Amino acid sequence: MRGAVLPISMVPGNSVVHKIAPLPKLLWAVGVLIISFSTRNPAILGAMIVLGLFLASISNIWSSFLKVMGILFPIMVIAIFLQSIAPAFPQPWTPIAQLGPFTIYQEGIYSGLTLFERTFSMTIFAMVFIMTTHPSDLFVSLEKIGMPYVINFILTVTLQLIPILQREFATVLSAQKSRGMKGTGFGAVLPSMVPVFVGAIERVQQMSISLESRAFGSTGKKTSYRNVVMGVKDYVIMVVGLLASAVTLYWILVDKSLDWSRTMHFSPTLSVILVITAALIFVTFIVISVSKIIKT
């Protein structure tokens, strides 16, 4: 039952990445996000993925990270398949292979791969950020730099929404099972999603009452139990992140040769293998998750 739910929340730990203050990490995640959206150069995106995986590996969050990726990866991979046969790319398209009823296009492969790389790099950084940052540290940090109460509050609630939904889902499912819930599989689980959301909305309202009743968001000086201090190291990381993002961004905007969509060629065999693999991963994923849900 628990395994079916995404464990997206902080993974307690003591790694180098955990010890970096929230703001520099947030800045890096945002930088990657912006760059990912600005370029379709496979090498730059690839480099960010490698860096992200490196950070994930030194933060000791592998097991949770892989669990989440196990679910997100197949979904992202399907982009390759869909794009190859129907590129979201200006015509003309160059056909390179035929796979049953589908024509695979050169631009499609390129577009699919880069789209996949994009989402992948953003997700990795977002995961590393969320999994190594304590939510309250983040709020304290944001509050310090003058983030308005409302935005901070919305962030608090959003980040807590996932654990809330997780708990609510587990709760509703146990409640229904305890009263002999009929049937199995999606058919049975799907209706219980309604109370999960109704319940979650209720929880969020209650949570805001509970937080305000303890002066959350009130005027006056705030302190932090989990002492968040920005050390020299953190400022350095922040400045490096800022510079790296700015330089890369400038390069992307100026250097037109970074667009490899017409210059990078894929061999037909490679393309077919790629597309089939993507489709297979996706299908396997669907089969596994359906059977998992049916088992609960």
Add this chain to the structure above:
Amino acid sequence: MEEVLITCDNLSHVYSGGVVAVKEVNLKIRRGELIGIIGQNGSGKTTLVKHFNGLLKPTYGKVIIKGEETTNKRVQELSRSVGYVFQNPNHQLFAKTVTAELEFGPRNLGLSEEEVHERVEKAIEFFNLDTYRDQHPYRISFPLRKLVGMASIYTMRPDVFILDEPTTGQDNITTRIVYQLIRRLRDEGSTVICVAHDMILLAEVVERMIVMRDSVLIADTDPKTVFSDRKLMSSTHLYPPQITELSHRLKDKNFINTYALSIDEMQKVTDQQLQVKRSK
């Protein structure tokens, strides 16, 4: 002796964080018993009873319900024999209206629509829920939700009812309804297991008491014995009902010669005592 419905064989439960919540419990529960489970906060009561309908599975040892081990059984199947009313009603309710909530269980049992309807109406009447039948369970007060939770299991008529702190937040009137429910269930032949801190419930209603302390079952006996053992009581964070405490104090002063568990008993005890004194 009546048929054994639940057997715990060396049951231990360890939560994922490593908390040992129940340790080596051995227990047999028979048809028609009226059992109270007591113990201080965190002593493992809820964890123990969640094994009886399969919501939790033993980490070590076995739980056997009507002859079958729970390990391989699904909660859905067990729910026909064992009904569990959650400690927190928010963990129990999910439907759009109170009526829908009460229909859910019996419908899953495959009863006919008339039968479902009849059971729901009976429950609504018994629990006095008529004014709330079309309300959303989230829109009614916390204690009322608890009653709806009980009603939703009552419509299923399982062999074993587990009530986790049934009188929490209830007022004098609804508390009486709960006591009545428990007695009625017993009269209808069900087994009732109450996890409770409500001392009046334990003193006046329950017939067998299971005492937990620090994850271990430390006593399994009748209420009278438990309430007269003040050391056992305080070691499990219990106080006797006020009237029992009064009788304790008066007995210590040799004013009366026995304990009383209820006001009526106390009256009898004092009456006898006065007669004895007068006749002297």
Add this chain to the structure above:
Amino acid sequence: MMNTKEPIIEFRDVTFYYPISETPALQNINLKIYEGEYVAILGLNGAGKTTLQLCLNGVIPNMIMGELTGDVFIKGLNTRDYPTRELAKIVGMVFDNPEFQLTQTSVAEEVALGLENLGTSPHDMEEIIGEVLQTVGLSGLKDRSPFELSGGQQQRLAIASALAMHPEIFVMDEPTSNVDPVGKEEIIAVAAKLNQEKHMTVILAEHEVEVVAQYADHVIVIDKGKIILDGTPQQVFNQIDVLAKCGLRTPQVTEFFNQINQSKKLGIKELPIKIDEAESLMLNQFEKK
């Protein structure tokens, strides 16, 4: 309650309707509570105890929709004009559902939340957290997730989190319904101690009348949204008929004495409400004969 001071809490003609509701949850409430009082609110389910308490830190009318007429003043501040987050600096709240109050990832952080918002220094914070967790008996569980606690432990944590803020007014809505009897007594007694020593005003909604009789010095009885009795515990619990009419019980010893008073014609005018009183009265009455 002869008091020349300004009341710390005042309700003036307060009536409140929840949305779509036709009947008021509170009706014409006029109430004055003075600093340092230990007030208990009694009433059946649905009488309006929770609703009244939600008015005390402005959750009504600021965070829960509905129609409020009349005014509630907390230390002279009209609750309409101040958001709950500001009133929270004066009023500490323990809600009836323990789980809804838990928002953090560990027990210590849950307690710290309010302190952070008050700007307590990290050093003091550590001390206060240790202290209140000790008070509610959760010392060993500092790093546990609040969602991995038993029902009673969650409730103890909710109390600790509010208590840590050292509120001037401490409002508790059936705070110990899941707490074991010894813990219940301890917690209510701690509130009584703070009430005595620090003049913390306590407003407690509670069904267990024995506890109320033991600790409160001002009892308010609500029935269907109206205040029907308002006085000392002695006065209120001696109105057995009025209480019975709206379905409430009295402490067991009071009930017992009421019964023998009638059956044996003892002619007791003031029924005992605490166990000590009952014990000595019992010994006196019957030793005499």
